Amino acid sequence: MAFNLPILLVCTLAILHFLPVDAQRLYTKVLPPITDVGSEVALITAPGAYIAGEAYESLCLAIQKASSLKLWVGLTAGYRGDLADPVSLEEAIYLAISDLQAAGMSKTAPIFVAGHSLGGTFSQTIVAADPQMFAGVLLWASYLAGQTSDMGAFPTPVMHVSGDIDGLTRMTRIGRAYRELLNLMTTDPEAEFTKSVVLVSGVNHGQFASGEMPPEVVENDILSDLTQADAQGAIADASVMWMEANMGDTAARDRLQKAVSKTNDTFYPLFVAEDYEQNGMASEWAIISQELVASVPPELTNELHITNQIYDDQGDFESSKPSVFKNLKGKTVVTTTSKVNKPSNPLDNSLTEESADEIATKMKNQLAIKEVLGNGQYGVMLNCKELNQEVFDWALTMASPEVLDRYNRNGRQMILEMTSSQKQVPSGSTILLRIHTRLAPHGTVKILHFLQGTEWNNISFKKNGSGQWEILTSASLYTSPKFPVPNIAGVYYCKQLSPYRAMEWVYVDSLRPYIVA
CATH class of the missing domain: 3.40.50.1820 (Alpha/Beta hydrolase fold, catalytic domain)
Structure with a gap:
């Protein structure tokens, strides 16, 4: 039912207007x-x-x-x-x-x-x-x-x-x-x-x-x-x-x-992914991502509490900032904010994905959390590309054996590649990263992670004139805890692949036919 009802109805009536009157002779084929x-x-x-x-x-x-x-x-x-x-x-x-x-x-x-x-x-x-x-x-x-x-x-x-x-x-x-x-x-x-x-x-x-x-x-x-x-x-x-x-x-x-x-x-794996994308006014995947970015020592795990707040309004989200602080009980609290950006689909077209195009998430980076939580043997802080790899790997583990077999046989494989390693960010400077994904002519999706530009752009799933699919993934923003503007010091912003979108890719969109020029 991919045909949009209001649009197709108008088109249907327009087509019928130009057809000869006798072109329609309704009848019933009866099967006794x-x-x-x-x-x-x-x-x-x-x-x-x-x-x-x-x-x-x-x-x-x-x-x-x-x-x-x-x-x-x-x-x-x-x-x-x-x-x-x-x-x-x-x-x-x-x-x-x-x-x-x-x-x-x-x-x-x-x-x-x-x-x-x-x-x-x-x-x-x-x-x-x-x-x-x-x-x-x-x-x-x-x-x-x-x-x-x-x-x-x-x-x-x-x-x-x-x-x-x-x-x-x-x-x-x-x-x-x-x-x-x-x-x-x-x-x-x-x-x-x-x-x-x-x-x-x-x-x-x-x-x-x-x-x-x-x-x-x-x-x-x-x-x-x-x-x-x-x-x-x-x-x-x-x-x-x-x-x-x-x-x-x-x-x-x-x-x-x-x-x-x-x-x-x-439906169960898809519903889990959907709830990870957004459940009420929080994104569980944003919380998991902050845990992966923090990568705190095991002995400090119970001392860290992470929350997430989803904003529907773009202006409110832009004004929001993540934070890290000690509460009255001495526990370290990290607050993160997100905006789950869904594709526009006012006509309920079933060709349009049900999942979000992206989860825009504002987190605190590992150095900022360490300053408040305390020293220890921290793990490697994951970057945005690696977070996207985590969510896609998770989707593959959640898919049923039959779905995974079908994806491996017939689906366009999603491969994430990093062309530039993340660098230590000095005080007072920022690094902006952009991820670019493209369906290559041989049918493989690549997500390229590289330094680029000055904007924090959107992930988008676009189909160009040749029928080739492109996924444009945004810049991420990293600042030192010593950054001179306090409310964006020690932040890590990522435009993330939604777990539900990853599942839709495995279950549906990777399997659909593509025309590649």
Whole structure:
């Protein structure tokens, strides 16, 4: 669901304006039940952008085969340019209901709608507007968004089903839905079954449909090791267990519960990384970084207490300064400040990372801490490049064996290189360091650490005209404790790689296709 709803809606209407009136002839391809046993149910599909409605036939046949229900399927089709706008989709869904009933389906049969990608975006609004008509909605590689984004308030059962290697509807965006589910389950245990979120292992965005995929899918999706049949079999199993569970099948509820629990296990390392990036108004990773910069003797560890304060406002963050002092109990306290800079994503585009572009952190350097904490055998103070290496190494240790194997086989490897060693900073002077990261033509990411300039710049993830990815990492600032301006004496400022961004790189972005000139 990488297509932005407001933008694509405007573009869709503009395109349709120039197409001939007879270019759209909506119709339903009816797939009759393959069994007369079980409760009678209907499933109506809403295709993704620029994907033909009939492209979901093989998936729906797999769903019928996996289901114990007497399942009718209506494939909505005939959209202009294979692009369903909300008005046409609503017409097509109600046409499908009529066509299914004309083919022999009972008028009392519960009706589920399954929308893939943008089809899920539009179909959720149609279902929410007429909840008495529909038994629920399956969001295939899609998610609740816009006016229907509140999972708890959605008026029918809803299920998110997405692949864990989807290059367009990134799994971390589905993770946001899963966290919402976890919150709902604290007060409504039934939400596990009525608002389910399930990741399907090894499945990408395009495998929900069959045939040639549109350019945006080709350019962004992640290569799957699964055959189309195996991938669609896994999607079918997830979809069936949810429909059957919401039809009262106890065995299906048990299977669904296990699938939701397995999804929790998949998300766990990412959620840990997300909480390390920011938890409330503090960054745990900033605190860990200050510990690594201080590198105090083991016997003094318990004498040191580190705090962090995140600022949302840029002006407040710029005014903030780290400090080190002895409290009334004689313990050395180091206060650090951070600003977690998230990518702008007002339209909730799932191509955009969920993680921060950077964590800007203001710390005290080792010499400043030593002056207050006391002498001892201190370790080597890590520089900003080494802190980024620490976070990336941590991400690799947190990733599951399957994810790590996939990253090692198919991912662009991130290598951090230092071209200039950190030097002793004399009193009254500063060293500014910049890290520059580039996707090299051979597919390796390099982070280069070198002396440069006079600014403290941002980390940014940019894609240039050739499709080559660049990551620009900022300057760091180091001053001597004897620096003549007291409030910036003995500081170490770093623009850091977020642990959550490191995890997103390993799980998603390193695996996506890149066009390298």
